[in-house]
Amino acid sequence: RADKVQPWCIFEDKKGHIWIGTYLGGLFRYDGGKLEDHTFSVAKKSDSYLSIVMDSAGVLYFATFEGVYAYDGKQVTQFSEEDGMSSDLVYAMVMADNGNTLWAGTNQGLNKIHLDEFRKSGKKRIEPYGKEEGFLGVELNTNGAWLDQDGTIWFGTVNGLIKYTPGEFIPNNTPIRTNITGTRIFYTDTVITQGVTLPYYLNNITFEFIGICLTNPAKVRYSYMLEGGEEKGWSPETKSSFARFSNLPEGKYTFKVKSRNNEGIWNDTPATFSFIIGTPWWKTWWFRTAFVVFLAGTVFLAVRLRIRQVEYNERNKVRLANNELKALRSQMNPHFIFNALNSIQHFIMSSDEQGASKYLNKFAKLIRSILNNTEKSSVTLKEEIESLKLYLELEVLRFENKFDYGIHVDPSIDLDFYEVPTLLIQPYVENAIIHGLVPKKDKGKLDIAISLEDNFIVCVIQDNGIGRKRSMEMKEKSMKRSHKSFGMKITRDRLELLNSVRNSSLSVNITDLENENGEPLGTKVEIFIPIV
Template identity: 40%
Template structure:
């Protein structure tokens, strides 16, 4: 056996003249073919490697005469099982199968990631088209025209400048999967300023940014916040008789950014009652796009982004607005 590689060999020569004073020469063929000399009648070999061996010993008397034929002993030390051909062949087959399985798994993962990225790009382009909504563009240009007709050159110039900056930001952001938080804040500010001017200060707004957030180096997925701000304007504030108020708050929460969009509008239930089926479908499409993008991003990056809608009520139980909470990852 492979573990039996410590060998002790005893031998003795017979001589009536030199009893007990014989010299011996010996060798272990398979380890070393050189002869060794000793007066001992025992030799020991430790840690012999696997292989075939033949031990030979010759007795030498005091006159230097050697025995005619060497005494010999043959033995074999078997290799351990992990050196046998069948084990090596089995391991090669096993490792080949593992490598092929991992290769196939990686191919499937790459294909899945590519499919997810393609789907994300598709929904991102749809989100872009939603932000570049023809109605919004048309209404904005109408407002600019109205200022021009009234000879309000200052207002028309400011309005046109803000609109141009917003369009440039939207087009720039459309090229990237994630955008700097600074750009997203600028786009939201411009959008709210344009809508506030167009509706003659019907609502006020404020953006609250957590000081712990480095907005210049922090990136978030593009086109995720704006649809909820748009809903706050059109489906919350527009049906309100008094002055509306919209708050967009960004707070750092470990490796996430919690975005809270809150309005003091008429609430979701009242808004649904006032809308036509076409308007309801349009609103649902915008939110559905965001939710589908969130699901795809969750699968791609193994994260847990989600949207929570909270209906707000006054002390007497009447609807007093809507709060939307969005968990966004901070992307490096």
């Protein structure tokens, strides 16, 4: 392989080994007896070695297209653009300052690598030189660097020969002064004074600053910090001459900024600006106090309202219990019981023992059913219908077949599952009989239909009696009332109490039935019982 490549540099180290660098051919070492390929023992990716130098400790430095590689025989260290070099394409190198400084020339300028600092601390400090620093040649030629005996360094560039005399170089050791030149609030130039207190909503602030370096203004770098902010410590050095802080919370802040000159010397005293972001009104002590008072008042009021609601519900429960007792008394009104006993006596006097026994048995069952149901807040539809049947049979006997009746239940209804409030339907049936069918001259008809509609049990009680209007007229003309019924009033009160206590929507619609001439055909009552 060595026969087919073109050497670009040859260097002899302290041990007498000859190092040969080639272009695209790799790196070789000749020890006097054999030629060894060291291409990838130094740089794993590079196959071009354009310049070789050595420091006083015997460390070799290789110029490649991936930067500069330092090789001490065991360990390899790379200096590249990531470390601050102007370019990785290194064409020439020269060692100066007794091996403490390495000059590396690239296609983008010259780089001064401080080897003494690297050996002491491991820090790679590199100073790039280009047109801004006075190195007008920019791109060096291959192996275009030479160190004279008097310390003068010559650089051959594509734009001519450049001479550098270290003794004539005067370093800029004077720190520069940093000034804050302006402020912006939400991107608008705003003049604010030192120590100003800004409202909480003006919490987006930008500081503009400048460090004056006449030697080389382009080399000025800045670092800043905001005391009181979330980020602690100084920021990384930057070229940017402004700093923006957004969404600052309330508090005291001090902005500090410092700068360094072209030689990397920082000023000791940073420029500062103090300001305060005001506290939002909802975080002030008076608002929090007012809020606590308001919250306590709200809780107190809610508790009081809850206590009143509970007391109201308890009173309604008592009223409901009393109302149900009244409903029981209404169902067991003396007039009904007296007539029932008279009917039983009539059967006995007529020697109709079988009829008397049958009537007495039904009467006993009805009384037992009413007494049992009053102990419950609700009963099943089956129990309610059985009580209605007993009541209707007794009323038919009581009024000597004055009317016929029918109970129709939707076959899809599970009578043992659905429940209705106790003593709810019977008062409407009694009202239809007493005030609608009994005053009628001919035989009447009473139909009871029970069905399911949406989330309601619907009970329809329809009679072909004289109607509500005619019944009221008869009451007004009558001077003697054989039966004063409070059943309907009690039932209306029960509906209101049930809806209040159970938070339900139980309702009743009453419709007067009439023919085309406006003559009464009866009354229809629709009871809507919500399914719980």
